[in-house]
Amino acid sequence: MPRDLQFFRFLHEICIDVAGDSLDQRKRSGVERENTAVRLVNKTSTRDRVMKNSIDLSNELNVLGMLDKAREIYSELGDAPAISYVRSNYRLLSKIYHPDLNPNNKEKAEKMQQKINEVAHIINALPDKELIEVIKNGALKKPKEKWKVLVVEDEFGYQDTLRNIFTMEGFEVRVAIDGDTGYEVYKDFKPDLVLTDVLMPNVNGIELVRRIRNDDSTIKIIYMSGFFGVKRLKKELDEEVVQHKYPTLSKPFKVSHLLEIVREYLGMN
Numbered sequence: 001m002p003r004d005l006q007f008f009r010f011l012h013e014i015c016i017d018v019a020g021d022s023l024d025q026r027k028r029s030g031v032e033r034e035n036t037a038v039r040l041v042n043k044t045s046t047r048d049r050v051m052k053n054s055i056d057l058s059n060e061l062n063v064l065g066m067l068d069k070a071r072e073i074y075s076e077l078g079d080a081p082a083i084s085y086v087r088s089n090y091r092l093l094s095k096i097y098h099p100d101l102n103p104n105n106k107e108k109a110e111k112m113q114q115k116i117n118e119v120a121h122i123i124n125a126l127p128d129k130e131l132i133e134v135i136k137n138g139a140l141k142k143p144k145e146k147w148k149v150l151v152v153e154d155e156f157g158y159q160d161t162l163r164n165i166f167t168m169e170g171f172e173v174r175v176a177i178d179g180d181t182g183y184e185v186y187k188d189f190k191p192d193l194v195l196t197d198v199l200m201p202n203v204n205g206i207e208l209v210r211r212i213r214n215d216d217s218t219i220k221i222i223y224m225s226g227f228f229g230v231k232r233l234k235k236e237l238d239e240e241v242v243q244h245k246y247p248t249l250s251k252p253f254k255v256s257h258l259l260e261i262v263r264e265y266l267g268m269n
Contacts, residue, residue, distance in 0.1 A: 057122045058134050065167025070135045079132050090120050093164050096255060104256045112168060146172040147266060150189055152182035152196035152208060165255055179203025183211050198225035198233060206236050220265060226251035
């Protein structure tokens with residue numbers, strides 16, 4: 001075979017090989033681009049879903065009264081305690097609103113239980129990083145034209161329980177840990193109702209109410225305590241209740257009983 005013919009055949013074979021390699025490369029590139037596009041779509045969908053869940057969770061935590069408290073914990077103690085509060089507190093709400101514990105309001109309790117379960121689903125779906133962003137940046141809508149309740153209680157368990165109950169029932173709530181703090185919160189908050197424990201350190205509930213009554217003689221008060229029988233306070237408390245017709249609650253009490261007294265006292269029924 002002439003050299004020129006051999007040379008041209010050699011070039012032809014090289015061109016075929018190069019073309020084949022280019023075609024394979026284009027196919028591989030196409031597959032890679034397709035896979036990349038799928039990953040981007042999936043990533044975008046996940047991000048959109050997380051953002052939607054974050055917005056939904058922000059609103060729901062606000063409704064449940066947990067967002068404000070979670071931010072307070074975050075500012076004082078950091079990420080981990082705030083996340084722990086949000087991830088665990090809905091379990092307490094679920095117990096409070098269990099239909100079996102609220103036979104007189106079973107239908108409403110079931111609806112609240114369903115809402116709490118929906119919130120729990122969102123909480124469990126979000127990683128810690130996204131959850132802390134909700135706590136830090138979620139929209140906090142201030143309630144409008146709501147009954148305002150000040151809870152003065154030195155037991156932390158009762159503080160959170162009462163805050164959650166009133167918030168989920170549509171009240172605006174503030175909590176204070178003793179009589180001194182309660183009076184300062186009262187002056188700033190101007191509540192419609194003060195729900196106060198009787199036995200507290202420093203300033204007890206009766207002394208607190210007397211201070212408040214100097215500012216507003218018509219203020220509505222509900223006394224609560226597990227120690228109504230303490231001698232040094234019994235006489236004073238009896239006089240308060242008789243003279244001013246304040247309702248009383250003895251701990252522990254049912255949620256339905258508490259709400260029934262509050263609604264009747266405020267004329268909400």
